[in-house]
């Protein structure tokens with residue numbers, strides 16, 4: 001297991017390299033002079049030239065690339081002109097907020113979606129099953145930015161139960177903190193919740209018809225135990241394979257959710273930066289999110305091996321398909 | 322008879338789908354004494370597994386249902402038990418081994434845990450005691466290095482070893498009845514013999530009765546005391562192994578015997594010597610279910626159902642012509658080779 | 659064999675002699691898929707015949723009658739903050755959604771299929787280079803990749819199609835590659851090769867047709883995703899250029915006037931939801947009919 005983790009970690013390096021290259025290429029694809037674009041139409045020629053020099057845009061491309069990779073390797077994502085701060089600092093300011101949002105959404109999605117899928121599968125073709133399936137299909141089809149707006153409309157504007165925007169700090173007490181958190185995390189949880197329900201249901205249905213479930217029943221175990229222990233642990237594998245993808249989608253969804261709720265996270269940072277035409281921030285943040293995703297996938301792969309003793313530790317690639 | 326362990330009478334199991342009802346088991350009756358071994362034989366699809374599953378009341382519902390009959394186990398009708406009481410029978414008083422050892426163990430739990438779970442479901446014992454008992458069981462079923470093996474996963478065991486583990490799970494609570502549903506069909510010939518030996522040996526050690534389901538008459542001759550022959554959800558012949566071996570009466574039983582000889586000669590598994598295929602269980606059949614394939618069938622066979630009639634002490638058969646004075650003579654088959 | 663698999667086998671045996679049921683019949687019999695198909699067709703008709711269905715020119719402003727509630731002065735769904743007829747804008751918005759949805763997926767499917775075919779069929783170094791790149795692209799959350807590309811490309815319909823299309827490439831590449839790998843092992847490929855067929859011929863005549871079912875299913879689901887992405891980009895102000903009506907941009911305006919005129923946000927979002935739900939229902943049905951083992 002230890003060597004497996006180490007080897008998979010080294011496996012990540014090429015992917016991270018490719019991610020960095022992609023971001024570099026996108027940066028250079030900006031039509032026209034990036035410096036001019038960044039500074040906007042009012043900028044003077046001297047300012048633009050100074051910025052070009054500053055950004056290293058006057059160097060040959062391969063030098064720029066080496067420079068860029070070297071900076072990344074030392075954790076330097078560049079400096080924002082509009083915020084006048086290293087991008088790493090901006091990210092470190094915002095990332096915990098996004099993490100809070102994403103983790104609470106993930107918890108909601110898991111705690112609602114998985115049991116819904118289990119119940120649905122164990123009462124296959126019942127009215128309850130159909131309802132869960134219908135609701136979850138609506139869930140996966142949901143434009144969450146609309147859902148967020150609607151939640152604000154009903155629960156903040158009309159009912160006044162929850163604040164429409166912003167994030168509470170824990171200094172203000174737990175209640176306001178949670179009140180701020182509820183609507184955005186429900187918004188962000190919707191799609192993974194529905195996906196978990198669907199995947200759990202279909203893999204539970206597959207597992208429930210297996211012989212070993214009959215064995216478990218023939219031992220005299222009660223049905224709850226058979227389903228939740230014997231069946232669910234086997235059904236977990238497909239759930240884990242979608243988990244990585246869902247986390248990726250949530251990081252994307254966070255951009256929209258944070259915009260609607262003015263949540264001071266990384267998504268909000270990106271959208272603000274786009275408004276301010278501060279592309280360095282956009283690219284740095286996007287790169288950071290991609291790296292996070294790669295690391296999360298490593299963790300998912302490791303979990304995959306933990307729940308699935310059949311998987312051979314020596315072969316690479318488990319969960320990515 | 323104080324020796325009576327199980328008495329099944331007119332057991333009926335039906336499966337309904339949206340458009341039809343499959344009468345998978347249609348009035349099966351038999352009795353089983355303590356320490357006795359009963360064989361159930363029949364082609365695949367004849368309702369053997371459904372009968373066995375019904376005994377544990379594990380027929381998936383929907384679509385299945387036990388629609389009639391009685392299953393008296395030590396005098397209590399299993400059908401009258403509450404779900405909770407039935408659970409305390411399963412794995413404790415009656416346990417079951419399945420055909421395919423590759424799929425009947427849960428791949429994500431250690432084999433030790435799977436044995437312990439069976440013990441702890443029915444006995445108030447500590448984890449440690451259960452573990453010790455599990456090790457003992459593994460030793461008992463002949464798995465070497467039991468202390469180490471207990472922490473392994475099923476995929477680290479061969480097919481034969483897994484079936485031994487299944488035997489260990491089934492016998493962990495010293496049940497009074499062990500139902501083995503084709504426990505050797507999926508195994509190599511040499512391993513088959515080992516597993517049968519093991520079961521016979523353990524039967525003596527823990528005094529359990531066995532219902533051995535098989536389509537291999539060889540297995541029946543080897544370990545059973547009594548046998549019932551099933552066809553299309555019905556019992557067509559039953560009796561002691563001795564009588565059936567020496568004096569089989571039902572044309573279907575003859576067919577099975579012939580196919581056994583054929584397969585021994587040609588060394589080919591499952592080669593059926595009975596032409597044709599079993600009837601569609603969804604259809605109402607007024608006559609003998611075997612009539613379509615029976616070389617001796619007469620008009621009456623298609624219109625009237627033959628009753629199960631005792632033709633000699635403990636030997637019953639359901640065929641119009643085997644209960645009258647004019648008995649059918651079994652056609653000689655000529656084998657080359 | 660387990661009880662269930664015996665049953666499945668038995669049921670197969672008992673099933674009436676099989677008449678080849680056409681895909682269309684299968685879909686119609688699946689009630690939800692039929693509903694999905696109906697919704698999708700309905701939206702397509704609205705998109706195609708927008709000029710005849712719309713009651714007003716979609717961009718005609720009338721500041722005096724702005725933010726009217728549904729039903730006022732012949733405005734079926736009311737007006738927006740510029741006094742434009744909301745119903746007409748939604749009708750025209752269907753065009754943008756469907757154009758982007760279909761074009762972006764065709765774009766992604768074209769390049770993705772090509773890369774997946776080449777990668778899976780030839781294997782080796784080429785395969786690892788292509789798939790590493792796809793892994794890299796996959797590391798970006800879909801919408802984030804589209805956002806980043808839009809910041810580079812700038813607003814506009816074609817750019818939206820390109821951005822969402824590019825974000826779609828890795829998904830198609832992976833699906834096709836997986837399919838190619840399994841088809842490649844089949845005997846008939848070996849036979850065809852031994853008969854002297856060229857790689858190109860094998861790829862397009864034998865391998866590609868075998869990828870078709872999962873491609874169709876995945877493609878259908880991707881259209882739903884692309885429609886949501888377009889709306890999301892427009893919602894963030896990165897989509898098509900104003901004043902072009904897009905459901906996402908209407909929702910964006912609706913959000914700013916949420917308290918005064920909730921109808922803007924409500925109807926534009928409903929339009930997105932219904933369309934996407936319809937396509938997903940249809941896609942589910944397609945999957946069940948074409949490729950039940952596929953997990954999406």
Ligand SMILES: Nc1ncnc2c1ncn2[C@@H]1O[C@H](COP(=O)(O)OP(=O)(O)O)[C@@H](O)[C@H]1O
Pocket residue numbers: 336337343345363364365366367368369370371372381384385602661662664665668
């Ligand atoms: N879950 C089920 N649903 C519908 N029919 C079933 C089910 N299980 C068994 N059957 C029917 O019962 C018949 C007997 O099956 P089974 O007992 O498994 O045969 P055997 O074990 O003798 O090979 C099968 O032919 C099948 O039609």
Ligand code: SF4
Pocket residue numbers: 571572573609610611612613615616617618619622627639640641642
């Ligand atoms: S009753 Fe008739 S058909 Fe049935 S087994 Fe006897 S002879 Fe054959």
Ligand SMILES: [Mg+2]
Pocket residue numbers: 366369370371502503
């Ligand atoms: Mg069977």
